[in-house]
Amino acid sequence: MTEPIPFSTALRERSSGAHSGSEGAGFMSDLIKGDGTREDYIALVAQHWFIYEALESAAERMRRDPVASVFITDRLTRLPALEADLEFLIGPDWRERIEPLPTTRRYVERINQVGATWSGGFIAHHYTRYLGDLSGGLFIGKLMQRRFGFDTNGIGFYIFGDIADPKAFKDVYRDQLDAAPWDDAEKERVIDEVLLAYQFNTDLFEDLARAKAESEAVA
Numbered sequence: 244m245t246e247p248i249p250f251s252t253a254l255r256e257r258s259s260g261a262h263s264g265s266e267g268a269g270f271m272s273d274l275i276k277g278d279g280t281r282e283d284y285i286a287l288v289a290q291h292w293f294i295y296e297a298l299e300s301a302a303e304r305m306r307r308d309p310v311a312s313v314f315i316t317d318r319l320t321r322l323p324a325l326e327a328d329l330e331f332l333i334g335p336d337w338r339e340r341i342e343p344l345p346t347t348r349r350y351v352e353r354i355n356q357v358g359a360t361w362s363g364g365f366i367a368h369h370y371t372r373y374l375g376d377l378s379g380g381l382f383i384g385k386l387m388q389r390r391f392g393f394d395t396n397g398i399g400f401y402i403f404g405d406i407a408d409p410k411a412f413k414d415v416y417r418d419q420l421d422a423a424p425w426d427d428a429e430k431e432r433v434i435d436e437v438l439l440a441y442q443f444n445t446d447l448f449e450d451l452a453r454a455k456a457e458s459e460a461v462a
């Protein structure tokens with residue numbers, strides 16, 4: 244008999260097309276290729292603030308959930324780093340100078356919804372952001388550092404000071420996904436939610452590209 248595929252493997256395989264879609268979105272690939280500006284980078288950091296504010300508020304609520312609490316750790320928390328980055332990049336009045344784009348509003352609404360009611364859905368969003376941050380995110384942080392001459396100010400979001408070995412951390416995370424007490428129907432729902440999370444990220448890159456084109460048109 245062949246071994247069943249672990250859930251974490253199925254999840255990665257089933258979402259790899261959506262991952263390529265997010266990774267290849269024009270706004271992101273321009274940033275990676277070195278065609279994006281410092282303003283583009285700042286616009287992305289600002290949207291991250293709204294997303295992580297929702298995700299990490301949901302995590303506070305989910306700490307009491309027996310399934311979700313296993314995934315929640317302060318070692319992942321990104322909000323303080325994002326706030327320090329925004330203060331450095333925009334200035335002390337950064338809070339009044341940023342606004343969520345339409346996709347960010349929808350993304351946040353969805354995180355708030357599942358974060359209040361459904362641990363599997365919350366974990367789907369948690370996985371999509373943090374495992375991404377600990378994978379491609381580390382590489383993106385180094386690229387931004389080089390491109391814009393940052394030291395650590397401005398890219399604190401990409402520095403996980405409490406995670407010395409991201410690969411080992413991700414392996415444990417995948418073991419935890421495999422150990423989650425989900426039946427097949429729930430596993431399908433979690434995969435669908437991960438695909439939705441990727442779609443929000445891809446749509447956000449499109450919003451960012453549109454906002455940039457609009458601001459260039461009025462300039």
Ligand code: HEM
Nearest residue numbers: 255262265266271275370371372374375378379380441444
């Ligand atoms: C240019 C942008 C990106 C690059 C270069 C990139 C690159 C990568 C790489 C190389 C891995 C594999 C790491 C490993 O095997 O441990 C990975 C995994 C991952 N990425 Fe990305 N990524 C990008 C954008 C994104 C975005 C926008 C998201 C969603 C928010 C995302 C979410 C993920 C997730 C969840 C994983 C873990 C998959 C798993 O092993 O289960 N990535 N990424």
